[in-house]
Amino acid sequence: MRKIILGFDQKKAMEDNLELKDLVLLRFIVDGINDKWLLKKEIDGEVFYWVKMSAILETYPVIDLKTKDSIRRRLKVLVEKGYLKYKLYFSGGKYTFYNITNLTKELCIFNGGYSKDRKNKNLKGNKFNKKEFPPRNKVSLDNIDENSIKEVVDYLNFKIGANYKSSSNGTITYITTLIDEGFSINDFKCVIDKKYKEWAKTPYEKYLRPSTLFKKQNFEEYLNQKENHEILTPDYEAFDEF
The missing domain is CATH 1.10.10.10 (Winged helix-like DNA-binding domain superfamily/Winged helix DNA-binding domain)
Structure with missing residues (x-):
């Protein structure tokens, strides 16, 4: 043994x-x-x-x-x-x-x-392969600003007519991570407004959700995106990762 x-x-x-x-x-x-x-x-x-x-x-x-x-x-x-x-x-x-x-x-x-x-x-010679658990954004529950999270989620719900929960673990992590990076409540509202204007009533509309809008690698790009009033042909393959 x-x-x-x-x-x-x-x-x-x-x-x-x-x-x-x-x-x-x-x-x-x-x-x-x-x-x-x-x-x-x-x-x-x-x-x-x-x-x-x-x-x-x-x-x-x-x-x-x-x-x-x-x-x-x-x-x-x-x-x-x-x-x-x-x-x-x-x-x-x-x-x-x-x-x-x-x-x-x-x-x-x-x-x-x-x-x-x-x-x-x-x-030596053990063939056990552990599936690595990916590192997660470390968010301290002590640092959660519940009022700010609720304000952001309420604004998103009002804008798109949804019912996302501000108590969702994933949403808390997304928003708190960005707040810790220095982004403001107005930055969140700006991103929501920009992407709503761009995606509402298009096939992209389903991506008006916290996991896409508030994903760290997306958020700053969305925030700094220049508004383009031209109607563009969607590149659906770009959303395969979501």
Whole structure:
């Protein structure tokens, strides 16, 4: 029997009846903490990390946990076994934060990200390929300006006749990231006005949405776009990435 599996002590895992899917979940959280792509927050004097269930589903479909609720139930088991601790945090929505315990640290053969651990001689020849979880924009929940986000989303909804939620995690991240970059509420309204004027009542109209308008790599370009009153033929292939 191999001593190491996913960077954990396999014998200890078996003694505590941990399944492979449990180790995958722990690996996700350990790597997220050490590689600093899980959002960190101090709650009641303790440090916790936001674990988004959909991110686990997308990153590890192989573990055969099909829903967010199934992930939550499995994490609850790890909490009950003492490998995780958790807190619920309410801020325009309910967020679940977790952290590892000393029991998890004892289970780890090494604490670094698994991609780096492949250099370790104990993993020589290991064919496990981790699907890397892409780094996310780090947005502190403490820095969220809920009034500004609501003003931007309300303006977009009014302009296009939609009902986007200012409490949506994705929308919060898009808008807060841009505010942190120094963009103002008037900049958001300017982009909304420009793209509405250009795209309304055209096949582009479906892209009048937060994920396109407020995407960091799009926003500054839209803001500085000179208004062109000529009617142009749309290049639909340009939108394949959205």
